Amino acid sequence: MPELPEVETTRRGIAPHLVGRRIEALTVRNRALRWPVSRALPGRVRGQRVEGVRRRAKYLLIRTEPGELIVHLGMSGSLRVLGRGTAPRAHDHVDLELDSGQVLRFNDPRRFGCWLWQPRGRTHAVLAGLGPEPLEEGFDGDLLWKLAQGRRAPVKNFLMDQRVVVGVGNIYAAEALFRAGIDPRRAAGRVSRERYAALADAVRAILAHAIERGGTTLRDFLAPDGEPGYFEQELLAYGRGGEPCRQCGTPLRELAIGQRASVWCPRCQR
DNA sequence: CATCGGACCTGTTAGC
DNA sequence: TGCTAACAGGTCCGAT
Numbered sequence A: 001m002p003e004l005p006e007v008e009t010t011r012r013g014i015a016p017h018l019v020g021r022r023i024e025a026l027t028v029r030n031r032a033l034r035w036p037v038s039r040a041l042p043g044r045v046r047g048q049r050v051e052g053v054r055r056r057a058k059y060l061l062i063r064t065e066p067g068e069l070i071v072h073l074g075m076s077g078s079l080r081v082l083g084r085g086t087a088p089r090a091h092d093h094v095d096l097e098l099d100s101g102q103v104l105r106f107n108d109p110r111r112f113g114c115w116l117w118q119p120r121g122r123t124h125a126v127l128a129g130l131g132p133e134p135l136e137e138g139f140d141g142d143l144l145w146k147l148a149q150g151r152r153a154p155v156k157n158f159l160m161d162q163r164v165v166v167g168v169g170n171i172y173a174a175e176a177l178f179r180a181g182i183d184p185r186r187a188a189g190r191v192s193r194e195r196y197a198a199l200a201d202a203v204r205a206i207l208a209h210a211i212e213r214g215g216t217t218l219r220d221f222l223a224p225d226g227e228p229g230y231f232e233q234e235l236l237a238y239g240r241g242g243e244p245c246r247q248c249g250t251p252l253r254e255l256a257i258g259q260r261a262s263v264w265c266p267r268c269q270r
Numbered sequence B: 001c002a003t004c005g006g007a008c009c010t011g012t013t014a015g016c
Numbered sequence C: 001t002g003c004t005a006a007c008a009g010g011t012c013c014g015a016t
Helices: A004-018 A041-045 A141-148 A155-160 A170-180 A193-212
Strands: A023-028 A052-056 A059-063 A067-072 A078-083 A092-098 A102-107 A114-119 A253-257 A260-264
Touching (some): A004 A193, A023 A041, A041 A114, A141 A155, A155 A193, A155 A260, A170 A260
Antiparallel strands (some): A023 A092, A052 A059, A067 A114, A092 A102
16 A cells, blocks of 8 residues: 555654654554564553654654654555544554544554564664655665666666665556656666656656645555545556556556566557 | 565455 | 455565
8 A cells, every 4th residue: 555655644644643642552452563563562652752753765753752663554554543432443453542532543454564663863674774765865867877777677676676765666666657758677777867867856756746645545545534545546557557548548558577567658668 | 786586464356 | 146366555585
C-alpha cells in the first residue's frame, strides 16, 4: 500500500493528535510483525510525551525524550486515530494509548510492517544507508546519473532501490518513468544525464502532487481520519496495462520487471 | 559490489 | 456458485 505519499499523508494525519500528548500505554496484541516487536517497547515509551512525528523514507518516527518509535507500514499497514473505547478488529496489532483519550491503532493484515525503537542519538540499522529524500536538497538528475554508471539492472529497479533514492515504490516508479519518457526495462547505466534530469523532476513533481491529493488509494489505503487518497484517478501508467496511452493512444504494455508488475507505453517511453 | 530469486503473510480477485 | 491460483503498494537475506 504505502509509498512515500501515503506515509507522508499518514504522518500529517496523526501528528496533530500525537504531538504534546503523553503516552499512557503501548499495547501489542500480536508481536509477529516483520520483526518481532520487542517486549521492552511498552516500558520504553510509557509515560513519555510525544515531541514530534517525522518521516524518513517510508518510516514514521515518533519522537520522545529517550528515543524514537520507528513504524513501517509494510505492504498493508495503516494507522488510525480512534477513541479509546473503540473495539479492536482483525489485524489491529498495536495500540498507542494517549492521555487525550485517543488511541493510535496499527492495522496490518499481511504483517510486513514493523514497530522498532532507536534510543536518542542512535540510528537504527533500518535507517542507515538510505538514499536522499526525493523532496529535499541532495536529490537531482546528476546524482541518479552518477549512481547509475555501470549498473545493468533495469532503470525501474534502480529507481526503487532505497539506497539510491527513498520513497519510490512500484506505483510511483511506473508513473515517473512514464512522465519522463523512459522505458522501464532500459539498463540504468544506459540512461543519459539529460534524461535523468527529467526523471528526477518527474519523481519530485509526482510525489509532491500525490501528497497534495492525499496519496493513492487502490483498495484499502485510508488516511488516519478514514479519508481515501485521490491520486488514483490521475495514474497514467500503473494498473493500466492494455489500456490506451493517455498521450498517444497506443495500448500500454505490461510485463513483470524484477518480479513486479510494470506498465509502460511502447511509443512514448524509450 | 551488483543482481537475482526466495522469503515473509493474508486478503482479494481472476479464471476455470 | 465454488474452488484454486495468482497477485498485491515493501524490503531483507542469501546465493551467485
